[in-house]
Structures are given as structure tokens and as C-alpha cells.
Amino acid sequence: MPRLTLDDLYRFAVPADPSLRPDGGAVAYTLTTVDRDADENRTEVWLAAPGAAPRRLAGGSAARWSPDGRTLAFLRPVDGRPQINLLPMDGGEPVAITSAALGAGAPRWSPDGTRIAFSAPVGPGGRAPDADAPVVIDRLEYKADGTGLLRGMGAHLFVVDVASGETAQVTEGGFFAGEPSWSPDGTRLAFVADMEDERDLETGGAVHTVAPGEQPRRLTGPDLVCTGVWWEGERLVVTATKGGPAGHVRLFTLTPGGVPEEVETGLDRNVMTGAPGYPGAAPALLTGDDLMFCVRDRGCTHLYRAPGERLVPEETSVSGASAAAGRIAYVAATSHSAGDVYLGRPGETPERLTDHALDGVELFTPARRMFTAPDGTQVEGFVLRDENAATPGPLLLDVHGGPHNAWAPVLDGFHLYHQVLAAKGWTVLALNPRASDGYGEDFYTAAVGAWGLADGQDFLAAVDTLVEENVADPGRLAVTGYSYGGYMTCWLTGHTGRFKAAIPGGCVSDLSSMAGTSDLGRLMKVHEWGGDLAAQSPITYVSEVTTPTLLLHGESDDRCPVGQSEQWFAALRERRVPVRLVRYPGASHLFILNGRPSHRHDYNERIIAWLEQWVSGSPS
Numbered sequence: 001m002p003r004l005t006l007d008d009l010y011r012f013a014v015p016a017d018p019s020l021r022p023d024g025g026a027v028a029y030t031l032t033t034v035d036r037d038a039d040e041n042r043t044e045v046w047l048a049a050p051g052a053a054p055r056r057l058a059g060g061s062a063a064r065w066s067p068d069g070r071t072l073a074f075l076r077p078v079d080g081r082p083q084i085n086l087l088p089m090d091g092g093e094p095v096a097i098t099s100a101a102l103g104a105g106a107p108r109w110s111p112d113g114t115r116i117a118f119s120a121p122v123g124p125g126g127r128a129p130d131a132d133a134p135v136v137i138d139r140l141e142y143k144a145d146g147t148g149l150l151r152g153m154g155a156h157l158f159v160v161d162v163a164s165g166e167t168a169q170v171t172e173g174g175f176f177a178g179e180p181s182w183s184p185d186g187t188r189l190a191f192v193a194d195m196e197d198e199r200d201l202e203t204g205g206a207v208h209t210v211a212p213g214e215q216p217r218r219l220t221g222p223d224l225v226c227t228g229v230w231w232e233g234e235r236l237v238v239t240a241t242k243g244g245p246a247g248h249v250r251l252f253t254l255t256p257g258g259v260p261e262e263v264e265t266g267l268d269r270n271v272m273t274g275a276p277g278y279p280g281a282a283p284a285l286l287t288g289d290d291l292m293f294c295v296r297d298r299g300c301t302h303l304y305r306a307p308g309e310r311l312v313p314e315e316t317s318v319s320g321a322s323a324a325a326g327r328i329a330y331v332a333a334t335s336h337s338a339g340d341v342y343l344g345r346p347g348e349t350p351e352r353l354t355d356h357a358l359d360g361v362e363l364f365t366p367a368r369r370m371f372t373a374p375d376g377t378q379v380e381g382f383v384l385r386d387e388n389a390a391t392p393g394p395l396l397l398d399v400h401g402g403p404h405n406a407w408a409p410v411l412d413g414f415h416l417y418h419q420v421l422a423a424k425g426w427t428v429l430a431l432n433p434r435a436s437d438g439y440g441e442d443f444y445t446a447a448v449g450a451w452g453l454a455d456g457q458d459f460l461a462a463v464d465t466l467v468e469e470n471v472a473d474p475g476r477l478a479v480t481g482y483s484y485g486g487y488m489t490c491w492l493t494g495h496t497g498r499f500k501a502a503i504p505g506g507c508v509s510d511l512s513s514m515a516g517t518s519d520l521g522r523l524m525k526v527h528e529w530g531g532d533l534a535a536q537s538p539i540t541y542v543s544e545v546t547t548p549t550l551l552l553h554g555e556s557d558d559r560c561p562v563g564q565s566e567q568w569f570a571a572l573r574e575r576r577v578p579v580r581l582v583r584y585p586g587a588s589h590l591f592i593l594n595g596r597p598s599h600r601h602d603y604n605e606r607i608i609a610w611l612e613q614w615v616s617g618s619p620s
């Protein structure tokens with residue numbers, strides 16, 4: 001059977017965001033595929049059920065069942081803006097019920113099924129911002145990666161009447177209201193927002209409740225930085241960090257008049273609610289007081305129920321879950337599938353309802369193993385290689401981002417170069433050094449104030465171990481990484497000459513300029529870097545770099561602005577170190593994940609070509 005090729009990128013079909021019908025009998029989910037001719041990613045709403053072949057329902061995403069299970073509400077593009085559509089499940093075409101000027105957010109049905117709440121972007125004065133007008137900026141929150149300049153935009157809650165389509169705005173003001181959750185009696189909405197005057201200088205986020213026509217009421221204090229809220233029965237379930245945005249996200253419950261109580265999960269692990277590149281799921285009630293949630297553990301994101309019972313098997317990563325009628329539906333990735341939909345009862349072997357895995361290719365499987373850093377810290381990694389490949393062979397060290405992300409032993413649709421290189425005789429080392437998620441809070445915060453200084457040693461120790469074991473050829477070592485991984489790629493080549501090729505993607509080279517130009521610059525400066533920005537900046541050590549370097553960067557990256565690569569490119573060029581910068585037009589920070597398919601293919605292709613050019617004797 002043939003090995004995976006980069007063109008298989010166009011064949012990936014990845015499910016996400018499952019929504020279980022209230023009777024537990026069917027699952028609506030979003031399937032993302034590639035339209036190669038249009039050079040776009042396509043999202044569609046699909047339906048899966050036991051004993052039936054999965055089927056496409058409509059173009060769109062974020063499908064949610066009405067309480068009676070007879071209608072699906074979902075987001076569907078209308079004139080380029082997502083609008084809430086209703087699809088009767090006994091037949092008929094989707095009908096749009098919103099016409100939000102800047103598009104609507106994910107639908108949230110009221111308990112009686114008569115209304116739908118959603119959060120939506122709102123321009124200044126309720127009008128779409130004028131793209132040609134001068135942009136007046138008085139606060140640090142003036143841009144966001146993927147959106148660009150906000151031009152005074154906020155986000156507010158709306159409620160639309162299902163029968164009439166009449167829509168009412170529930171919140172207003174200069175803040176961003178997070179996704180709403182209905183109270184059991186349907187009279188109020190809970191949401192997270194930071195309404196502090198100087199919220200651009202200090203990261204906050206509090207739980208509020210609001211009734212249409214009334215002012216929001218704040219429920220949580222400054223001790224919690226809240227990131228999400230869900231009304232589950234009479235309680236509010238809240239995700240938050242304690243005392244500031246650094247550290248693990250934890251679970252709390254809150255009665256509207258009470259004090260937040262931390263949910264005793266029995267796990268020193270980070271709660272994962274799901275974001276691009278960060279698998280997870282919203283907390284949900286299984287039955288009674290049984291709370292279901294996701295945490296990352298040693299790379300994989302697992303589904304648990306408090307106080308700490310795992311609900312799905314080892315070596316899978318959950319990226320979306322839904323509970324109803326005593327059953328759970330979830331999307332899980334494995335070493336051979338970027339994701340499929342499962343349905344079952346907690347604690348029982350689930351049924352796989354879909355088979356979206358890539359067919360007709362033979363995949364290499366990563367091997368989990370530990371390494372020991374010079375200070376004795378145990379660090380886990382995943383080694384991907386063809387066991388029949390000659391040794392010692394070429395080695396690519398790949399550094400994940402975050403720095404609080406983590407590698408998992410599962411297939412994803414954007415690091416395809418791993419499989420292609422393994423088929424060419426390379427070993428790919430995906431390491432979870434200190435600061436990675438999934439190994440306890442002390443490990444997670446171990447690099448705070450010491451980016452590079454604390455975690456750089458972990459990578460070199462792991463590479464040296466594979467050299468000592470005769471797996472890796474010391475003359476054919478290379479390093480790559482995206483975002484924080486791009487930062488670390490620059491850092492490592494400033495601290496060792498052992499790498500024969502380096503490919504920083506979406507990198508960070510100078511923390512001082514990053515602090516003033518990243519959309520999260522202030523947050524990172526205060527809560528991740530601490531004082532000495534120069535000591536933690538790769539640019540401080542650039543005079544030591546000799547490694548031929550390929551810089552890959554999105555032109556419209558507002559998280560790690562392209563200037564970070566420009567600074568590194570100029571410094572290496574001045575020193576006549578072989579260097580190339582490739583810029584992807586219109587690409588945001590997440591372009592390697594959800595950008596143009598042609599850009600994602602090109603990114604993978606250039607990594608392989610640079611390695612074959614500069615790692616002498618690497619199998620071509």
C-alpha cells in the first residue's frame with residue numbers, strides 16, 4: 001500500500017463539533033474538506049446515526065438541535081457572512097432567520113425552543129466599519145489575528161424569535177460578549193466578558209448574567225479569569241484560571257447568588273474546551289450532577305467525568321463532545337485517523353459512526369518514549385520513523401507551539417511532512433518539553449520568565465540521546481517548528497551549530513518588538529516573559545547562527561507579525577548565513593491549520609525541499 005504524499009492533503013475530511021440529538025439517536029457534526037479547484041476549505045453539516053451511512057445535510061457549521069429534536073439550527077454563509085439557518089429534519093430546505101450585518105455566531109436554543117441566542121460582532125454604532133476611514137486607536141485591543149484591525153468592533157448577544165425572525169440585541173457597549181448559555185427557565189443568558197476600563201492592560205474575564213431589557217449582572221470577582229460559562233441544570237459551570245491568565249484552566253460551579261466552587265477533578269491537568277490546534281470540548285452534564293469535561297494528558301485530550309473517571313480509550317484525542325439521554329457523542333483522532341464520530345454510553349465501548357479516515361495509504365505510527373534533561377527532568381516525546389530505515393539516519397526535531405501546546409500520537413492534516421520524511425528514511429522527533437500541556441501545572445509553567453533558558457535544554461538532550469542510540473546521524477540533524485516552535489527553532493540555532501538546516505514557521509525572534517506588535521503582546525509580556533526580554537530573545541544570540549535557515553510566515557499574522565521573521569532574515573543575511581523568507585499573502589497565524597490549501601501544501605513542500613538541499617546525504 002502506498003505511503004502518504006503531500007497531495008493527500010486534498011483528501012482529508014475532518015469532523016468536528018458534534019451535536020447529539022436530545023433523544024441520543026443521531027449526531028450532527030461539521031465536516032471540513034478541501035475544494036482544490038477553488039483553493040478553499042469547505043465546511044458542511046453532516047448527520048450520522050447507528051445503522052445508517054453518514055450523510056451531508058447542507059453547507060455550513062455549528063449545528064445545534066432544537067429541544068424537540070425536529071430542527072437543526074446552524075451557520076450558513078449568506079453573502080459571505082455566516083447567518084443562522086433552520087433545517088426541518090422531516091424535510092425541506094434550510095431557511096435563514098438572521099441577517100446580522102457582520103454575521104451571526106453559533107446558535108443556542110432556548111429551553112422551550114422558541115428563541116435562539118447568539119453572540120455576533122458589532123461595528124461602532126451598530127454599523128459595519130468603514131474600511132477606508134482612518135483608524136483611531138486609543139487602546140491595545142485594536143487588532144486580532146484572523147480578523148485584522150477591529151476598527152471599534154465589539155461582540156454582543158442577540159436573541160432571535162424562531163417563529164417571527166424578530167431579533168433583539170441584549171447587550172451593548174465597548175466589550176466582547178462571549179457565547180451565551182440559557183438559564184433553565186429561559187429568562188436569562190450567562191456569558192463571559194471583560195468589561196473593565198483598562199482590560200487592554202490586564203487580562204480579565206468575568207461571568208455575567210443578563211435578561212433582555214436589563215443590564216448585565218457580574219457574578220465572579222477578579223480572582224478568576226473566566227474563559228467560558230455553561231448553564232447546566234441550576235448551576236453555572238465555569239472554566240477559569242485562578243489569579244491570572246497563566247496556569248491551568250480549571251472547572252468551577254456557581255449558583256447565581258453564590259461563590260464559585262472548584263470542581264474536584266482529582267487531576268492536575270488543564271481543562272480543554274477546544275480551540276484551533278487545541279482539541280477539547282465544552283463541559284456538559286451527563287446525568288444528574290455528572291459533569292463531563294476534557295483534559296489534556298501526556299499529549300492526548302481525554303474525555304472525563306468528575307471526579308476523574310476517563311470515558312474514552314487511551315491514545316485518542318477528543319476534539320468535540322456532546323451529551324444527551326445518558327449517551328455521549330464525540331470526535332476523536334487516532335494515529336491513523338484525523339478524526340471520526342463515536343457514540344456510546346459512558347464507560348462502555350462506543351460505536352464508531354463514521355469512517356472519514358484517509359483510505360489507501362499506509363501510515364507510520366509514532367512511538368511514545370521518555371528522555372532525560374540535564375537537570376533530571378523527564379520529558380516525553382514521540383518518535384516517528386520507518387523501523388527498516390538505515391541507521392544512523394537524518395533526524396528532524398519538530399517543536400510544537402504555545403508554548404503550552406503539546407504533540408499527540410495522532411494524525412493531523414497539517415504536519416504531512418512528518419509521514420513523507422519518514423518514508424524517505426528520516427526520523428521525526430516531536431517532543432513535549434517543559435511548558436507543554438498535559439504533564440501537570442508545575443511543568444506547564446516551568447518556562448514562565450525563562451523562554452528558551454528553561455526549555456531549550458530539553459530539546460538538545462533528546463537529540464543527543466537519539467545520536468547516542470545510533471538512531472540519528474550527528475551530521476544530519478535539522479530543526480523546525482511553528483509559532484512558539486518557530487521561536488525555539490531560532491533560539492536553538494543561536495545556541496548550537498549542530499543543526500544543518502532550520503525552518504522556523506510563524507516565528508518569534510525579538511520579544512521586545514513582539515510585545516508591542518503582537519495581538520497578545522501585552523498578555524505575554526506580563527504573564528509569560530517577566531522581566532528580561534533580551535535574555536529570552538533569539539535575536540540576542542543571532543551572531544552565533546550558522547545554520548541555513550528557511551523562514552515561512554503568514555503576511556497577515558497578527559499573533560506573530562511577519563516582522564519577527566524579517567528581523568531574523570535581515571540579521572542572517574547581513575552575516576551571509578544562507579537564509580530565505582517565504583511570505584504567504586493574506587495568511588493569518590493559523591494558516592498552516594486552516595488557511596488556503598495551496599499555502600498549506602506549499603508550506604509542507606518547502607520544508608522537505610530545504611531539508612533535502614541542506615542536510616547532505618539526506619535520502620531524496
Ligand SMILES: CSCC[C@H](NC=O)C(=O)N[C@@H](CC(C)C)C(=O)N[C@@H](Cc1ccccc1)C(=O)O
Pocket residue numbers: 276277278400401402403404405482483484485487508520523524528559560589590591592593
Ligand atoms: C502563552 S501566550 C500565547 C498564547 C497563545 N497560546 C496558544 O495558542 C499563542 O498564540 N501562542 C503562540 C506562540 C506565541 C505567540 C509566542 C502559538 O504557538 N500558538 C499556537 C498557534 C497554532 C496552533 C495550531 C496550529 C498553528 C498555530 C501554537 O502553535 O500552538
